[in-house]
Amino acid sequence: MEQISSKFSQPSRQSRVAIAIILIKFIRFTIRTFWPIALSIFIGRKSGSSFQDIIGYVALGLAAFNLIGSVLTYFRFYFHIEDGAFVIDKGVLKRSKTNIPFERIQTINLQQNIVHQIFGVVSLEIDTAGAKKSEMTIDALKKEDAEALRQYILEEKDQLSEVAVTPDSTEQAVQESFEEDVILKLDIGDLIKIGVSQNHLRSMAILFAFVFSTLNEVTDSVSDMVEEQLSGYQEAILSNGWVVFAGSVVIVGIISFIYSLVNTVLKNYDLKLTTRKGGLRVIRGLLNKEEISINKSKVQNISWSDNPLRRAFKMYTIQIEQASSAQADQLKSKIKIPGSYMQQVKQILEIVFPKEFIAEGEKHKVSILLKYRIFVFSGVLPALVATSVAFYHLRNNGLWFLVWIPIIWLTTSLYYKKRSFELNDEMLTNNRGTFGNYHEIFQLYKVQAVSIKQSWYQRRKNLASVVFHTAAGSLRIPFIPLQQAEELENFVLYKVETDRRKWM
Template sequence: MSEPKRLHPITIIFNAAKNVKEVIIPLLLYFAVFAFKDGINTKLLMWAPAVIVLAGLVLMGVPAFISWLRYTYRVEDMELRIEYGLFVKKKRYIPFDRIQSLDFSEHILHRPFGLVKVKVETAGGNDDSAEAEMSAVKKEEAEALKRLIAEAKNSKNPNVISEEEVEVEKESILYKISQKQLLFIASTSGSAGVVLSAIFAFASQFNDIIPFEKFFDELQHIVKAGYVLLGILIIIGLILAWIISVVMAYLKYNDFTLKVVENDLVITRGLLEKRTTTIPIRRIQAIRIQESPFRQPFGYASVSVEYAGSAIDEKAEGLIIPVVKKNIIGTILGETLTDYSFHPEIIPAPRSAKSRYLFMKFCIFAIVTLILSIWLWPYGLLSALLIIGASVLGLYQFKSAGYSITGSQLTLRYRGIDQQTVLMKKNRIQSVDMSVNWFQKRAGLASVETSVMSGGNSSAKVKHIRLEDAKEIYEWYRPNIVKADHGNI
């Protein structure tokens, strides 16, 4: 049993900041309107904002202090026990058996004080949030708590385990990003579209404040001045969005390190915010190798894992290698993830499937091109480039499609924009679905979709493979049927 402990006092500032964040925009708008309103007494105008801010700090600071004062945590009877609540005291007891990992992150305000934010991940937890979060804990205490829980779970007599008796876990580095790789992944992150979408989404919240009508009137003048000028402005905007995405990726993946610690994969990354993510190896359901159009020509790929019992709040949480030469993935992970074959022999889709990948895309974009050509004649004719682009994409999707069965492992390879290669063990697959539509039936083709249990119940699907191959996958997965190692066929 350990004595109840409180979080670091800086938690008061964090709690108050959360409250301020929710009201900051309305306050700023109020001050803007108040300052320019006619008929307001000058002295009142001078003192009113200060009084409002002072009152706000008191109203937000007092609850933040009480929340910190009433929040305690301790370890007792194989449980992490947390008590909290502003007015009503709540208790949350989390058994060690349910705790999958303690993930750490460090913000800028954490580092000077040697603090970390602790996120408790549990089996069967909510997909959108952790079971519990402790916003400011001494790093040494967090590490000791993590080791204590791990040792207690592995010990036959956990009641006699104390923090002093816990041994430091052995670890080895599997991968550490180099500066060259960091610059490469930042330059090819492809997040410019995400940045632009975020800008438009943010701007759309202020329709009443931002003079969009005036902006579009000016834009019409620019269009009338010439399409060349408009094109230059668009290019400049895309370049700025790309630069922002590069900086964001650089900050996010800086010092990315993958370690194996006992039976866990531990990932640390980030410059401004240092994150530590722990993935229990036994909880890994599938391995996903992703090759983007920007990285595949250079032979690079990224590796992520689907794992159960995770509260994944962003895609990168399952990313274990952000960029690496594809041909050395097996060398890096082979000794740790020994059950997986990283270089299976892929059986490709038949040549008769090629037209299936091209035909639908050609029809869709031909219709789009026709509409745009009529609507924006003659400039709409440039949309014919979409047909070429769609055809090229369809061709690459055909070349990517394939599967492999190697002992107890099923590998599916397919492409949306990025090429995905998903490695799955038979005992981790939740379902295998085989579908045959009318057009596929005539050509002797079928589609296969699988799903594994993870934080997002991830799936993989390959289209237009041979019907016989789809049946082979289905029969391989059916229970009580023993198959030979098809990788040797």
């Protein structure tokens, strides 16, 4: 260990590959910022050599700017270890020196995108607690160096906290004899199963959103363009309306299917979930290889869900949410692990939460009035409005809108049947879902605030909704008897106020 500390005690630069990686970052940023302009110039270009020259110069200028920028960024980036703290000194125009004490470091994650993989380097991401700017990234380090550095920092950090807390000897013994267990490993067969059973409707929505936002940026009105493009074929379309419709549905379906499949495989390729001291570790990815460490104490809630397709494989998607200090890294703090069987879900729960409290408890239902409320407000009322409008224009064909009512009745019934919660001394489980099942579980003492909400309708029926705010979002239990809600409120507050464990 001495070696490492001496190796990093002098301010050192990153691996030279960092120049390439920073350059790519720069180029990506430039493209992301300027592509609408570039595209509009490209589309709207006129023949004439002078205009094309200008474009050429602009592109050249940007490229040079990027290159110089990334080289400067590289040469003005130093890091070293000093007095139990990690120091980063960087910045070309705005210089900054950041000093992160080891005990403030939450996790250190390693990531490899395809360039990293080619050159055998990794990027190292240091996640700290509390501060607004919660992350520091070193773009490229030799893999061995990064791993050694991480181990060194984490070990130093542990020693520091052990001095401060002095845990009882038994716990220490357990920690010393710790070995990594593999909980979950996904092979290509599993990945295909997961990809096939993805929520394809959602990928369809994402694709649509992407296409439309892109078109929106390029042309002012999409409809104009569509009309222009299709005007030539108008007659053909009108006469073969159903064929065109069915055809596009099939095409969109196939594209979304491929999209979700490819997406799943790329993201979760070779996924390995292992235990580590104080939590879990995930390694995954094909083009962008990432390694994420999960700290047990930082986990705010765990949820697991399936959908009708997934149920055929008996697979669940686990989502582990950690406390996030800044709004920006909210996405990073949610780690989704698809393709776990119930046994693995249990295993993860038992690692993160105290074992003795993980058992299915009594399911408390919410009031049946919730079902009627949803049915009336998203079923009956919209259907009646739509039907009356449609009836006025379309006569009897408008009555088809009434089909909405039984559909909503069925889905609400499914939803209500699954809506329940379980409570024990340590945690609360929230069960819901319409076609699939969704369960979320959190430890009571990690709650940040409790709200009781009552609408005028709920007040008349003596019902209330309880909202638990955690550091990773809010959980809601709607429509339970007021007295029960107040009992929950009192109990959870009592739990939070008497518990002295670390919540993050």
